[in-house]
Amino acid sequence: MSRISQQFETLKAKGRKALVVYIVNGDPSPAATLPTMHKMVEAGADIIELGVPFSDPMAEGPVIQKGHERALASGTSLRGTLDLVAEFRKTNNTTPVILMGYANPVVRMGYQQFAERALEVGVDGLLTVDLPPEELGDLKTQLAERDIDNIFLLAPTTAPERARLLASNASGFLYYVSLKGVTGAGHLDVDAVKAKLDQFGELTSLPMCVGFGIKDAETATNVARLADGVVIGSVLVDAMGKHVGQPPEQIAAAVGAIISDIRRGLDTL
Amino acid sequence: MSDKEQKAAVDYSAFPDATGHFGQFGGRFVSETLIYALDELQEIYSNLKDDAEFQAEFDRDLAHYVGRPSPLYHAERMSRELGGAQIYYKREDLNHTGAHKVNNTIGQALLAKKTGKSRVIAETGAGQHGVATATVAARLGLKCQVYMGAEDVRRQALNVYRMKLLGAEVIPVTSGSKTLKDAMNEAMRDWATNVDDTFYIIGTVAGPHPYPLLVRDFQSIIGREARAQCLERTGRLPDALVACVGGGSNAIGLFHPFLSDDSVAMYGVEAGGDGVETGRHAAPLNDGIPGILHGNRTYLMEDENGQIIETHSVSAGLDYPGVGPEHSWLKDLGRVKYVPINDQEALSAFRNTTKVEGIMPALESSHALAYAEKLAPTMDKDQIIIVNLSGRGDKDILTVAEIDGITV
Structure with a gap:
């Protein structure tokens, strides 16, 4: 069983909701990421999505976007990100790590080479925003052969038939994008999220996490009620951006404080 | 089988395939949030593309609003001076709004109208596609917002003001390199957010399927006219076609109706910038590698980590790190030859064409004209080259003056 599936089983047994957290590797500086990852786990994060x-x-x-720009300016690459996961695994062998990004860096590295190295360093899943199931090609096999989960997004505009296709290609969990648009966007309609999740829930037995537009403990708690977990991203990246130039420990502490707050909310459920 | 027989065996009209691929290129590499919008667009277009009434409306607009057919002009003096093949210009510069871009915006605006969406958005680099979009939006009474890199807003102030006069709102994009590719990212984000009431008018044959298909179909009027005009005027097909390639819409428009004519050679001219060997250029087909950007697989300019790199060209309309996927496919098939022309060569052709023929071409089109200047002397006097003069050069006067050190 993959580390991701294991984590969902454990959480289920404890009656806890999954808190999935997203930061961009190398943002705002290469030194900040590793201590922030450990701090996030300490503060109650269950799965790390590393951008x-x-x-x-x-x-x-x-x-x-700004997080990506800061990370690129500090020289961050896909190979460097894989190396960082190897570092993280030296002291943490239980928290699942998912790489989240875009297709081209993976294409450039080569699907097989990527999958081999990902397995070697202890990456558990891949979420490639612009690789829908129809365009996966050889990557699907390369990941599956190594038990690396392929995470897909579902959107409010995803029709049931398509949701079935996505679910049949996915493993680990499914990520429901709670609103039309981009990460960090406006207001979230909890009733609309519920209607969609009810629909998708009939199509798949995979755990379902909800992200996009979750800004605080209150929204996170309201949404988590409906799903297996929530994904928090923009609010953390925003905090990283506010601490540019500060020592890594201070950045990690700021991000950890946000996560602790959300964790407390989720644990009231 | 010989090379030539292999080329003849390709049924060019069968591509893209049903999933939007040209061989390994094209496709639909987008976030799940956009799949629904693309499915919807594909359905609308497949219902309308063979609809006689829709075609008649498109043709009517091209005739009476755009001013088509555009002339096929025999550049006799230029041909004589170069001392080789006879050069003909396909005069897309004489279209309403001054470039080929309007052929596509007329077509997509008709699609928008059929869908009942009240708002259109577009990306623009030099501003030509933005102006062409703002123009059709004004005519149809649609709300229009145009994304333009902040750097381009500064460089192309005249077109920015033109769009504003036409009632469009120009939104400067400050992310990334602040140029065309970033404007396209931002337009995609807007579309994903506002898909219910918004139609995204992409300006070139790039982007996710079905855009490369529908933009090609709308622009193919260029080649259909040129083919008929050439046959009528000279009794034969041309020997060579030359067109500039940024995203590649004017080139595909000219080339596509000739692809099955084996005797017609084709040259797509990329922006060589300071020279391909310097790395400062915008010529992915000459010095790039297949990758994924803006929803399709195509040749790209990127670094060893798969990050898209900044491009350079004197011509803002060619300053793009990717290229339409059909061009990537035609390159690999060997059907079209892609060649670079650098900034200095293009500027020289801009001046030559202006002085010798009294036609001031856009700097984009000047790249095609510069290659024709090289090609013509290698051919016989009874041979024919058609150059796509894709746009007029008025918009570039300040750029040229600045290079000359003149304040206008």
């Missing part, structure tokens, strides 16, 4: 920066992050709102 791989890309020059053209088409699905991101302004906050995460």
Whole structure:
């Protein structure tokens, strides 16, 4: 069983909701990421999505775009991100790590080479925003052969038939994008999220996490009620951006404080 | 089988395939949030593309609003001076708004109208596609917002003001390199957010399927006219076609109706900038590698980590790190030859064409004209080259003056 599936089983047994957290590797500086990852786990994060920066992050709102720009400016690459996961695994062998990014850096590295190295360093899943199931090609096999989960997004505009296709290609969990648009966007309609999740829930037995537009403990708690977990991204990247130039420990502490707050909210459920 | 027989075996009209691929290129590499919008667009277009009434409306607009057919002009003096093949210009510069871009915006605006969407958005580099979009939006009473890199807003102030006069709102994009590719990212984000009431008018044959298909179809009027005009005037097909390639819409428009004519050679001219060997250029087909950007697989300019790199060209309309996927496919098939022309060569052709023929071409088109100047002397006097004169040069006067050190 993959580390991701294991984590969902454990959480289920404890009656806890999954808190999935997203930061961009190398943002705002290469030294900040590793201590922040450990701090996030300490503060109650269950799964880490590590953003791989890309020059053209088409699905991101302004906050995460800036995170990508800061990370690229500090020289972050996909290979460097894989190396960082190896570092993280030296002291943490239980928290699942998913790489989230765009297709081109993975294409450039080569699907097989990527999958081999990902397995070697202890990456558990890949979420490639611009690689729908129809365009996966050889990557699907390369990941599956190594039990690396392939995470897909579902959107409010995803029709049931398509949701079935996505679910049949996915493993680990499914990520429901709670609103039309980009990361970090406006207001979230909890009733609309519920209607969609009810629909998708009939199509798949995979755990379902909800992200996009979750800004605080209150929204996170309201949404988590409906799903297996929530994904928090923009609010963390925003905090990283506010601490540019500060020592890594201070950045990690600021991000950890946000996560602790959300964790407390989730644990009331 | 010989090379030539292999080329003849390709049924060019069968591509893209049903999933939007040209061989390994094209496709639909987008976030799940955009799949629905693309499915919807594909359905609308496949219902309308063979609809007689829709075609008649498109043709009517091209005739009476754009001013088509555009002339096929025999550049006799230029041909004589170069001392080789006879050069003909396909005069897309004489279209309403001054470039080929309007052929496509007329077509997409008709699609928008059929969908009942009240708002259109576009990306623009030099501003030509933005102006062409703002123009059709004004005519149809649609709300229009145009994304333009902040750097381009500064460089192309005249077109920015033109769009504003036409009632469009120009939104400067400050992310990334602040140029065309970033404007396209931002337009995609807007579309994902506002898909219910918004139609995204892409300006070139790039982007996710079905855009490369529908933009090609709308621009193919250029080649259909040129083919008929050439046959009528000279009784034969041309020997060579030359067109500039940024995203590649004017080139595909000219080339596509000739692809099955094996005797017609084709040259796509990329922006060589300071020279391909310097790395400062915008010529992915000459010095790039297949990758994924803006929803399709195509040749790209990128670094060893797969990050898209900044491009350079004197011509803002060619300053793009990717290229339409059909061009990537035609390159690999060997059907079209892609060649670079650098900034200095293009500027020289701009001046030559202006002085010798009394036609001031856009700097984009000047790249094609510069290659024709090289090609013509290698051919016989009874041979024919058609150059796509894709736009007029008025918009570039300040750029040229600045290079000359003149304040206008």
